[in-house]
Amino acid sequence: MNRRIKFFLFIFLVVAQIAINLYTNVLKVNIDLLFLILVYIAVKSSFLKSILSAAAIGLVTDFFSGSFPGVFGFSRTISAYLISEISKYLDLRKNIFIFLLVALSLFISNFIANIFFLIILGYKISLNLILYPPLLSGLTGIILLNLPKMKQKLDVY
Numbered sequence: 001m002n003r004r005i006k007f008f009l010f011i012f013l014v015v016a017q018i019a020i021n022l023y024t025n026v027l028k029v030n031i032d033l034l035f036l037i038l039v040y041i042a043v044k045s046s047f048l049k050s051i052l053s054a055a056a057i058g059l060v061t062d063f064f065s066g067s068f069p070g071v072f073g074f075s076r077t078i079s080a081y082l083i084s085e086i087s088k089y090l091d092l093r094k095n096i097f098i099f100l101l102v103a104l105s106l107f108i109s110n111f112i113a114n115i116f117f118l119i120i121l122g123y124k125i126s127l128n129l130i131l132y133p134p135l136l137s138g139l140t141g142i143i144l145l146n147l148p149k150m151k152q153k154l155d156v157y
Contacts, residue, residue, distance in 0.1 A: 005153045009144075013037055021064045030128065031136045034061055035106050038076060039141070040154065042083035043092065043101075054080030071116045072109075079109035093151075095142050103138035110134065 017033040038057045042050040058076030062069050083105050090097045110130045117123040145151050 002153050002155070009154075010037055017064065030133050031140055032061070032106060032133045033137070033140065034064075035076070035079075035109070035137055036102065036141050036144070038080055039083055039102050039105065042080045043087045044155065047081075047084055050080045050084045051077055067113075067117070068120055071113050071120075075109040075112040075116070078112060079105045082108065095145070098145060099138040099142050102141045103134040106134040106137050107131070 013033040013036060017031075020031055020033070034057050038050075038054050041053045045053070054076045055073050058073030059069070061072040061076065065072065083101060086105075087101060090101060092098055092101075107130060110133060114123070114125055114129050118125065145154070
């Protein structure tokens with residue numbers, strides 16, 4: 001039962017991310033739901049699996065964003081490493097630690113990506129990339145985990 005719920009939640013997050021990317025100009029908001037999947041994998045899986053998953057999720061994010069290939073693949077891999085190391089020392093039963101883990105790691109990942117965009121493409125530092133998505137994704141992660149029995153189903157307690 002737990003595997004089925006995890007599978008459907010992951011499918012829902014991927015489909016919702018596709019919808020958000022299709023309508024991001026209309027919504028003026030960008031939540032990174034794929035990063036929530038990355039955080040879950042990095043917390044629950046082995047080091048190698050989390051790094052490989054992060055690279056794959058980063059490349060999918062590159063594809064969705066239409067950006068320079070590999071930028072998010074690299075930045076997500078660094079974030080997965082940080083998440084897998086830092087999560088060992090956090091009490092993930094408390095929502096504030098989950099929020100901080102998601103928001104700060106996504107901030108670091110997007111900041112690294114923005115630095116690459118600055119160097120490669122000459123883009124400016126953008127709050128739409130480094131501030132709003134981490135805050136909104138952290139809040140979304142908290143909301144998802146506060147659904148009835150979701151922490152138990154995802155084995156995050």
